[in-house]
Amino acid sequence: MIVELGHFALVLALALALIQSSVPFWGAMQRDPRLLAVAPPAAITQFLLIGLAFAALVQAHVTDDFSLLNVVENSHSQKPLLYKVTGVWGNHEGSMLLWVLILSLFGASVAAFGGNLPDRLRGLVLSVQAWIATAFLVFILFTSNPFLRIERPPAEGNDLNPVLQDIGLAIHPPLLYLGYVGCSISFAFAVAALIDGRIDAAWARWVRPWTLAAWLFLTLGIAMGSYWAYYTLGWGGFWFWDPVENASLMPWLVTTALLHSAIVMEKRDALKIWTVLLAILAFSLSLVGTFLVRSGVLTSVHAFASSPARGIFILAILCLFIGGALSLFAFRATTLSPGGIFAPISREGALILNNLFLTAAAATVVVGTLYPLALEALTGTRISVGAPFFNLTFAPLVVPLLLIVPYGPFLAWKRGDLRGVTQRLMAAFAVTILIMAIAAVLAGATNVLAILGLGLGVWLVAGALAELAFRVRLGSSSFGESLRRLAGLPRSAFGTTVAHAGLGLVVLGIVSASAWSTERILTMRPGETTTIAGREIKLDGVNQRQGANYIEKAVHFTVSRGGVVETVAEPSKRKFPVRGSETTEAAIKTFWLSQLYVSLGDVADDGAVTVRIYWKPLVTLTWLGAIVMAFGGLLSLSDRRLRVGAPRPARRVLAVPAE
Amino acid sequence: MRIVAFILLLAWATIGPAHAVTPDEMLKDPGQEARARALSTGLRCMVCQNQSIDDSDADLAHDIRVLLRERIVAGDSDDAVIKFLVARYGDFILLKPPVNIETILLWAVPFATLLLGGVGIFIASRRHPLSAAPPTTLSEDERRRLQRLLAEDQPAPGSPSR
Numbered sequence: 001m002i003v004e005l006g007h008f009a010l011v012l013a014l015a016l017a018l019i020q021s022s023v024p025f026w027g028a029m030q031r032d033p034r035l036l037a038v039a040p041p042a043a044i045t046q047f048l049l050i051g052l053a054f055a056a057l058v059q060a061h062v063t064d065d066f067s068l069l070n071v072v073e074n075s076h077s078q079k080p081l082l083y084k085v086t087g088v089w090g091n092h093e094g095s096m097l098l099w100v101l102i103l104s105l106f107g108a109s110v111a112a113f114g115g116n117l118p119d120r121l122r123g124l125v126l127s128v129q130a131w132i133a134t135a136f137l138v139f140i141l142f143t144s145n146p147f148l149r150i151e152r153p154p155a156e157g158n159d160l161n162p163v164l165q166d167i168g169l170a171i172h173p174p175l176l177y178l179g180y181v182g183c184s185i186s187f188a189f190a191v192a193a194l195i196d197g198r199i200d201a202a203w204a205r206w207v208r209p210w211t212l213a214a215w216l217f218l219t220l221g222i223a224m225g226s227y228w229a230y231y232t233l234g235w236g237g238f239w240f241w242d243p244v245e246n247a248s249l250m251p252w253l254v255t256t257a258l259l260h261s262a263i264v265m266e267k268r269d270a271l272k273i274w275t276v277l278l279a280i281l282a283f284s285l286s287l288v289g290t291f292l293v294r295s296g297v298l299t300s301v302h303a304f305a306s307s308p309a310r311g312i313f314i315l316a317i318l319c320l321f322i323g324g325a326l327s328l329f330a331f332r333a334t335t336l337s338p339g340g341i342f343a344p345i346s347r348e349g350a351l352i353l354n355n356l357f358l359t360a361a362a363a364t365v366v367v368g369t370l371y372p373l374a375l376e377a378l379t380g381t382r383i384s385v386g387a388p389f390f391n392l393t394f395a396p397l398v399v400p401l402l403l404i405v406p407y408g409p410f411l412a413w414k415r416g417d418l419r420g421v422t423q424r425l426m427a428a429f430a431v432t433i434l435i436m437a438i439a440a441v442l443a444g445a446t447n448v449l450a451i452l453g454l455g456l457g458v459w460l461v462a463g464a465l466a467e468l469a470f471r472v473r474l475g476s477s478s479f480g481e482s483l484r485r486l487a488g489l490p491r492s493a494f495g496t497t498v499a500h501a502g503l504g505l506v507v508l509g510i511v512s513a514s515a516w517s518t519e520r521i522l523t524m525r526p527g528e529t530t531t532i533a534g535r536e537i538k539l540d541g542v543n544q545r546q547g548a549n550y551i552e553k554a555v556h557f558t559v560s561r562g563g564v565v566e567t568v569a570e571p572s573k574r575k576f577p578v579r580g581s582e583t584t585e586a587a588i589k590t591f592w593l594s595q596l597y598v599s600l601g602d603v604a605d606d607g608a609v610t611v612r613i614y615w616k617p618l619v620t621l622t623w624l625g626a627i628v629m630a631f632g633g634l635l636s637l638s639d640r641r642l643r644v645g646a647p648r649p650a651r652r653v654l655a656v657p658a659e
Numbered sequence: 660m661r662i663v664a665f666i667l668l669l670a671w672a673t674i675g676p677a678h679a680v681t682p683d684e685m686l687k688d689p690g691q692e693a694r695a696r697a698l699s700t701g702l703r704c705m706v707c708q709n710q711s712i713d714d715s716d717a718d719l720a721h722d723i724r725v726l727l728r729e730r731i732v733a734g735d736s737d738d739a740v741i742k743f744l745v746a747r748y749g750d751f752i753l754l755k756p757p758v759n760i761e762t763i764l765l766w767a768v769p770f771a772t773l774l775l776g777g778v779g780i781f782i783a784s785r786r787h788p789l790s791a792a793p794p795t796t797l798s799e800d801e802r803r804r805l806q807r808l809l810a811e812d813q814p815a816p817g818s819p820s821r
Contacts, residue, residue, distance in 0.1 A: 200808070235679045235714055242709045344784060356776045364769035371765045381761055384703040386711065386754025393769040523682045601681055610681055 003068060006056020007147035010097075013049035013104070014137040016042055020130035024123035028196070036123035040111035043126050046133065047101075047108035054088075054101045057146050061088050067153035070094060070146040076159035076578055078549040086169040087160045092294065092310075093146035095173060099290070100136045102174075102181045106210075107133065110185060117206060124192035125185070132184055135317045143310045159549065159578035168228035176221030176248060180286040182214025183251055186258065187283030190276045191325055194332045199272050204265035207279065209637055211262060214282075215255045216633035222248050223626030234584045234599040236517070236614040238622060239510075241387045246369040247289030253362035254282040257355045264351050268342065268413060273333050274355070280329060284322040285366070291318050292369070343415040350408040350416070357401035364393045402456055402507065406463020409496050410470070424470050428462035443516060450515030457511060460504025468497045491639040499632025505625030512618035520613040533615035535561050535596070537569075542603060550574040552585075553603050555611075559589065559596065566591075569598045593618045679714050684724050686732065695728050698737060702727070702744065703754050711754060723752075 020042040027035025060068050061084050064077045074091045075084060083090075089098040107129040114122050140146075189207045193199045225248065230238040239245065258278040264271045291314045342348040368385045376382050406428060410421040436455040445451065469475070471493065472485040520532050529538045540556040554572035558565055569587035576582070586599040594617045601610025680699070686692040696713060702723065704715035712720040712727075723744070730740045744752055756762045 202808075233714075237714060240709060240714075244708075352780060356773065356780065359776060360769060360773040363772040367765055367768040371762075375761060375765075379761065382749065382751040383756040383762060384709065384751055384754050385756055385765070386701075386703060386709050388701050388755035389765075392755070393766070397769060397773065521680060521682055521685070612679070 002056050003060050003065065003147055003149070006053040006060075007145075009049045009056070010053040010137065010141065010147070013046050013053065013100075014134065014141060016046045016049065017130045017133040017137055020046065021127055021134055025127040028120050028124045028127070031120070033119060036119050039123045039126035040114075043104070043107040043111040043129070046130075047104040050097075050101050050104045053147075054097055057094060057097060058085060058088050061085065064157070066155070066157055067149050068146075069148045069150050072150065072154055072157045074160050075157040076549060077156060078578075079159060079165070080548050082167070082170065083160055083165045087164070089173050090160050090164045090169055093140070093144045096136065096140050096144050096294070097146055098173065099177055099181060100133060100140065102177045103129070103133055103136065103184060106182060106185050110210075114206075121189075121192055121196065121198075121203075121206075124195055125188045128188035128191045129184060132188075132321065135320070139310075139313050139317065143313050159576065162550070162574065162576040162579060162581050162583045163232065165549075165576075166228065166232065168224065168232070172221060172224040172228055175217050175224055179214050179216075179218025179221050179255075180248075180251065180289060182210065182217055183255060183283040183286045185210040185214065186279040187325065190279035191328060193276060194325075194328045197332060197335055199276060199336055201266050201269045204262045204275060208259070208262045208266060211255060211258050211279075211282075212633050212637045215252070215259055216630040216637070218248065218252050218255060219626055219630045219633065222252060223623045223630075226626075227623050231586055231588055232583075234586050235612060236519075236597045236599075236616060238513070238619070241368070241385075241390045243369045244293055246365050247292045250285040250362055250365050250369070251282050251289060253358050253365065254278055254285055257358035257362070258282050260351045260354050260358075264348050268348055270342065270348060271352070271355075272336050276333070276336070277329060278355075280322075280325045284318075284325070285362070287318050287321060288366075288370075291315060342413070345411070345418050346416045347408065347411045347413045350404065350411050353404060354401065354408065357397055361394055361397045361401070364390070364397060368393070399456065402460060402503070405460055405500055405503065406466065409464075409467045409500070425463060425466055427469075428459065428466040431462045432459045447515055450511060453511035453515065454508065457504045457506075457508030460507060461501045462504075464497045464500035464504065467500075468494075492636040495632045495634075495636025495639065497632070498635055499629045502625045502628030502630075502632055505621045505628055507625075509618055509621030509623070509625055513616045513622060516617045517619075518615045520611070522611060523608050524611050525607050525609070530611075530613065532613050533594075533596070533617075535559055535566070537598070537613060539609065539611070542607060542609065545572075547574065549578065550576045555600055555603065555609055557587070557598060569596070571598045571600045573600055573603060590620060593620045593624075595619050679716060679720075680724060681721075684721070684728065686728055691728075691731050694737060695724070695731055698727060698740060699724060701754050703752050705748065705751060709754075723748075 020039060023042075024036050024039035027033070027038070057070070059065075060071050061075055062081065064071065064075065064084075066072050066075075070091065070093050074087050074094075079087065087094075089095045107126060110117075110122065110125060110129070114125075117125070186207050189203065189210070193203055222245075225245070226238045229240070230236065258275065261271050261275045261278055265275045291311075294310070294314055368389055372383050372385050406425055407418075407421055410416075410424060411418075432455050435458045436451050439454050440451050443450070468486075468489075471489060472482040474482045518532055520530050522530060524530065524539045526539055526541045529536050531537070536559075538558045538560070540558055543554045543556060545552045545554060552572045552574045554570045557569040557571075559567045559569055567589050569589055571587040572585045574583045574585060584600055586597055588598075589596040594615070597612075597614040597616060599612045599614075601612065603609050680696070686695060699713035700711050702712045704710050704712045704717050704720035704723070706717050706719050707715045710720075712723045727740060727744070730743055735743065741753075750757055756765065758766050
C-alpha cells in the first residue's frame with residue numbers, strides 16, 4: 001500500500017512538473033504575475049511528492065518487501081540496516097530517484113530562498129528546472145521504475161553487491177549528486193536569462209551562491225569517491241583516470257571556471273557571454289557524466305545494446321537539453337553586450353587566464369574520455385586512454401595554472417602591478433625554496449620532478465597565506481591593527497585563501513604519495529616480520545570470523561618501531577555467500593598525515609599469506625586538502641553579501657506585484 | 660547483468676578486489692623486476708575498466724605480467740617487449756595511445772584548445788583596446804535599462820561592489 005502511494009506520488013510529481021514547466025513560462029511571456037506565482041508552490045510541492053516516493057522506497061527496502069522487484073534484486077533480510085537504507089540508491093532505479101529528489105530539492109530551495117529574485121526570472125528558472133525534472137521523471141516511470149511489483153515474491157532477496165556494502169555508499173553518491181544536480185540551477189539561470197534577454201552583474205550575483213554550493217558538494221563527492229576507491233581497491237591508488245571518475249572531474253573543472261568568471265561578471269560586468277556559456281556547459285557535462293555512468297556505455301559498448309531503451313532515452317534527454325541550450329545561446333548570445341574594460345595584467349586578466357587553462361584541462365578530460373568511445377563507434381579501432389596520456393596532457397595544462405594561482409588575488413581590478421605583486425610574494429617564494437631545499441636534502445635530489453611538485457604545493461599554500469597577511473597588513477602595521485583588520489575581512493576573502501591553500505594541500509598529498517611511497521609485496525607466514533618506513537610488521541596469525549552476512553578471514557599484524565608496539569593492523573578477506581563474491585578489506589593506519597596500508601592477497605590453508613604493505617607519506621592531505629577547499633567554499637557561501645536567503649523585511653513590500 | 664554492470668560502475672569500475680602483482684610472479688633480479696613494474700603500469704588489463712595490469716587481479720593481467728617478465732628475462736629491450744605485446748594484443752593494450760592518423764585529434768585537442776583560446780582572447784582584447792576610454796555617460800539604451808531595472812526590482816543584498 002505504501003509502495004503504491006509512493007508510486008502514485010511520483011506520477012503526481014510528473015503531472016505537477018508539467019504544470020510547472022508551462023504555466024510560469026507562459027506567465028513570463030505574457031508578463032502575468034498570477035501565472036508566474038504558480039512556480040514556487042509547485043516547486044515545493046514537487047519536492048514533497050518526490051520525497052514521499054523516495055520515503056516509500058526506503059520503507060520497502062527497510063522492511064524487506066520482497067514483492068518489489070527492486071528490493072529482491074538489491075537487498076537481503078540479513079543485510080545490516082545501514083546498507084538496507086543506502087542500498088536504495090545502490091542500484092539503477094533507486095539512484096535515478098535520488099537524482100530527481102535532489103533536483104527537486106534544488107528547485108524547492110530556489111522557490112523558498114529566492115525571494116530576492118525578480119518574479120519573472122524566478123518563474124523562468126523554476127520553469128526550466130521543471131523541464132529537466134519532467135524529462136527525468138518520464139525516464140524513471142517508463143524505463144526505470146523502482147515501484148514494480150512481482151507476481152510471486154521470493155522468500156529472500158539477492159543481496160547488494162558486497163563492494164557497495166560500505167559506509168562510502170551512504171556518503172559518496174548523495175554528495176556527488178548534490179554537486180551534479182546543483183549545476184542544473186546555474187543552467188536554469190543561464191537559459192532563463194537567455195530567454196529573458198537580460199543579463200547583468202546582478203544575475204551573476206544570484207547565480208554564484210548556487211554554483212558555489214554545487215561546486216563544494218562536487219568537490220567533497222569526488223574526494224569521498226577517491227578515498228573510497230583508495231581503501232576498497234586494495235593497492236593504495238586513489239585516482240585512476242577511469243571514465244567514471246572523469247565524468248565527475250569534467251563538470252568540476254567547468255564549475256570551478258564558472259565560479260571564477262562569475263566573479264568578473266559580478267564585479268566588473270564583463271565576460272557575460274562566456275559566463276553564460278560556462279553555466280550551460282557545466283550542467284551539460286553533468287548530464288554527459290550521468291549518461292556515461294547510467295547507460296552502461298562504459299562497461300563495454302555492448303552493454304549499451306542490451307538496454308537500448310535506457311541508454312537511448314538518456315541520450316535523447318542529453319541531446320535535447322545540451323542542443324537546445326546551446327542553440328538558444330548561439331541565437332541570443334549576440335544580443336548580450338560585452339562589459340567592462342581592463343588591461344591584460346589585472347585581476348580580470350588573471351581570472352581569464354584561469355578560465356583558459358581550466359577550459360583546456362576540461363577539454364582534455366572530455367576528449368580523453370569520449371574519444372575512445374567515438375573512435376570505436378566510427379572505425380571499430382579500440383584504443384585505451386589512461387594515466388600516461390593524462391600525465392602528458394592534463395598535467396602540463398594544470399601546472400602553469402597552479403603556478404599563477406597565488407598572483408590572482410593580489411592583482412588589482414582593471415590594472416594590476418605585476419612587479420609589486422611579485423615583491424609581495426617574495427616571502428612565500430622564499431618559504432617555497434627553503435622547503436624544497438630541505439626536501440632535497442632529506443629525500444635525496446634524485447627525483448627532481450617530485451621536489452618541484454612539492455614546491456608547487458608549498459607555493460600555493462604560502463601564496464594564499466601571504467595574500468591574507470598582506471590584506472591585514474601583517475608586519476607593516478601593529479599586530480593589534482592586523483588582528484582588527486583580520487576580524488573585519490569579509491568571509492569571502494577567507495574563502496579564497498582557504499580554498500587556494502586547500503588546493504595546495506591536495507597537490508602536496510598527491511605529489512608526496514606518488515613520489516615517495518614505498519611498498520613490500522611478499523608471502524608471509526605466522527611469526528614472520530618485514531620492515532617498511534622504519535617499522536617492523538609482524539604477522540601474528542589468521543582468525544576466522546562470522547559477520548552479519550559474510551564469513552571473514554582476518555590476518556593479525558603487530559606494527560612496532562624500535563621494539564615498541566605502536567598499533568595492530570587487521571586486514572581481512574570477506575566471503576559473501578548470497579552473491580558468492582569476495583571483498584578485500586585493507587587495514588589502514590594513520591600516522592599523523594601519512595598512512596600505513598596493509599592489504600591481503602591469497603590466504604592459503606597452510607598459513608602462507610600474500611601481503612601487500614604500502615607506506616604512503618602525507619597521503620591524507622589529498623583528501624583533507626579537498627575538504628579544506630570545500631570549507632573555503634562554505635566560508636564564501638556564508639558571506640552575508642552572498643547569502644541566498646538573507647532576510648530583508650523592507651524588500652517584501654517591494655516584491656508584491658502590482659495588481 | 661545490466662544491474663551488475665551498473666553496480667560495478669558505481670563501485671569505481673573494478674572487477675572484484677585487486678590483488679595486482681604477486682610475489683611468485685616477481686623476478687629475482689631487482690633491476691629486471693623494476694623494468695617489468697615500470698612497463699606494466701603503462702599496459703592495460705584489457706578485460707578491466709582502464710586498469711593497468713600492474714593494478715589488476717584479473718587472470719588476463721596475471722598472464723600478461725608473466726609473459727612480459729618472460730620477454731625481459733629472454734633479454735628483450737623495453738621497446739621490444741612493448742612491440743611484442745602490441746603485435747599480439749593491438750594498440751588497445753597501451754594506456755598511452757600511439758600518435759597516428761586516428762588519434763591525432765585526441766592528442767591535439769588539449770593544446771589546440773589552449774592555443775585557440777589564447778588567440779581568441781588576444782583578438783577580443785584587440786577589438787576592445789584599453790586606450791578606448793570607457794564611456795563616461797550612459798547611452799540612451801542604458802538609461803532605459805537602468806530605469807527598467809530600478810522599477811522592476813532592486814539588486815541582491817549588500818552593495819554591488821566593494
